[in-house]
Structures are given as C-alpha cells and as structure tokens.
Amino acid sequence: KNQVEQSPQSLIILEGKNCTLQCNYTVSPFSNLRWYKQDTGRGPVSLTIMTFSENTKSNGRYTATLDADTKQSSLHITASQLSDSASYICVVTLDYKLSFGAGTTVTVRA
C-alpha cells in the first residue's frame, strides 16, 4: 500500500483562480515533506520542503501546509497561471528513503 496518497487525481481550474491539493501520508515520523512540480516530459522541480515541526512554507504563489497530527499536507496555488499546468507530487522522507505520491494533475485553462 502506498504510504503517500494524493487527491484529487486531477483537476481543471480557470486562470486566475485558486486551488488546493491534498496529501495524506502514513510515514511517521519523517525527516521532511516535499512538494514537487513536474511539467510534462520533464523532471520534478522542488517547490517546498518542510520539516516535521513546520506548519507552512511558501514559494511565490505556492503555499504548503502541514498538519503532523492528522498526517496531512496541502499545497495551495494562488492566482493560477497557464504555466501552473503540471503534475504536483507530494514526497515524504523517512531517513534516506523518499516515498512518492502519485501526483495531482492540474490543468489551468484560459
């Protein structure tokens, strides 16, 4: 069973709108939780990295939150742009092992 579950699997939003992606994990405790953006045909690019004790981390229009009690993280995209169309992957690290979620595919339409 995958230790990192993401929802929704995919979503479509209009340009300029906000959206929130969810990540539930069972890996606990962990070293850090990461969010990556993966454009089609490209390698993942790091957006945020949070330790167990951090609640929120921002990178421009991307804001990640972490609730260690409920083992949930979310990634909020503000004022979406066409270039935000990509897959967003949640990754949880325990020791040296990374557990990848299957990703949420975001499509931003004009």
Add this chain to the structure above:
Amino acid sequence: EPEVTQTPSHQVTQMGQEVILRCVPISNHLYFYWYRQILGQKVEFLVSFYNNEISEKSEIFDDQFSVERPDGSNFTLKIRSTKLEDSAMYFCASSPRGQGAVKSPLHFGNGTRLTVT
C-alpha cells in the same frame, strides 16, 4: 543555476539489448540517484550512490541493473538485456547531502525516455 543533465533524452532499443543512460550531476553534489517513472505511474526509487558505492537500492534494482561513476563528472545506469517492462522515464538526481538530512534539496534531471520494443 546548475542543473543535472541527462543524455540521451530518448532511447529506443530492442528487447534483450543493453542500454546505458548517462547523467552529469551537479558538480559539488555528493549523492546520486536513479529513479524511474512508468508512464502514468508514480516515481519509483531505484538506487542511491555515495562515495563510489551503492548506498541503497530498491527491489526493482536487481542484477539486470548496475551503476557506475566512471570519472569525476558522469554517473551512468546500465540495463542489461532490456525487457518490455523496462520502458519508462529514467530520472537521475543529485543532492549535496543524503536524503535523511533535513531539507537536503534533491535536483532532478529531465530524464531519459527509454522505449523497449
């Protein structure tokens, strides 16, 4: 900004052939990794490499696979006797510290798409 570079971007090979995927990690990084992503599926860990030896490998990384750092810059993944199910995107990654270190950034290359026919 320094990047992880991978070549070729696309490799087509026949079943049973050997392929070598090449990567140039970021120059001051010490830890190197190979991951793969089968089309439509999640990224999967294959192997990590540090100090000229494998530090960890997954169950996917069987005797068919090997890694090598032949010189100070290249990091290669060799797949012997390829199978149809080896078709995937293979990503190389590097980091300055191990992934257990707090906030050790992991930098991915853009991948090699391997197609086995």
